[in-house]
Amino acid sequence: MEHRIDRIKKQLHSQSYKLTPQREATVRVLLEREDDHLSAEDVYLLVKEKAPEIGLATVYRTLELLSELKIVDKINFGDGVSRYDLRKEGAKHFHHHLVCTECGSVEEIEDDLLEDVEKIVQNEWGFQVKDHRLTFHGICKQCQAVTMNASS
Amino acid sequence: MEHRIDRIKKQLHSQSYKLTPQREATVRVLLEREDDHLSAEDVYLLVKEKAPEIGLATVYRTLELLSELKIVDKINFGDGVSRYDLRKEGAKHFHHHLVCTECGSVEEIEDDLLEDVEKIVQNEWGFQVKDHRLTFHGICKQCQAVTMNASS
């Protein structure tokens, strides 16, 4: 964890931003909850546990900053709130998501499944791809099992 | 156009909803501006030209309803507003988008480029895919040309 904090600190410094205590606390929350997809409000509440004096606006600004530096990705699953997701170290692209329409769970796929598709887009549409957002909606393994049980 | 209105009318009736004049006016706007990605506000202003007495809340409710019936898809390009996009007739899946980070233009791709990827997700993750959202961020043809001119 310290290693990653350190890297992020350097990324900030390289653009002459500082890693203030508030920003560090925010980053720590994101690292600790790496598998979740927290909203700004969620992050705020968690950061408050470490640093009760922090303001909501600071959390928003920090997330915005991290987002610009591509340290986090801002996503929207259509429920009206933005969610923030740490990029894996060294990842060029945003990872994919599997959203279950039954239970609402969100699973991540880190493999880049889109290399071929991006080539097609590049060649056939002349569009120079920089990044992507891919979300599948459907039924997760667990809910499939439940449904089968229920109907048997 | 009348043909598609008629189909939508039937889809509504089949779930015992009515195609009220307000709903019809809204659908007409969506059909006329099929290539655009209108926000609820955009739709409201356009519908007002046809039916000045319509209320914003009705537009929201209509879009929500059309969205539930999968007649339109609700998307979010990360600018804080939801946008509404008509599905092509008979399309099982949502189409893809190319969002240009330079000029903000949005292009559509109707081909389903994800069939192979969906098979992988299905087989390797056991996730039963029902639909997807795929957006590429990058630089469109036009902006690539401009950039090349500017730098030469």
Place this chain on the structure above:
DNA sequence: TTTATATTTATAATAATTATAGTTTAAGTT
């Protein structure tokens, strides 16, 4: 230490969306 700048807190403002109350419209029934 002094100065300048970046960042923060607390709060107000804005913008998108949703909820509510009362009214209108339409469909089905006698």
Place this chain on the structure above:
DNA sequence: AACTTAAACTATAATTATTATAAATATAAA
């Protein structure tokens, strides 16, 4: 055709997420 009922509508208020502002604080540079 009048009556009844439920759906849908308008107008507006309320809510929620996010952004902007002003004053205070912290940090780095001179």
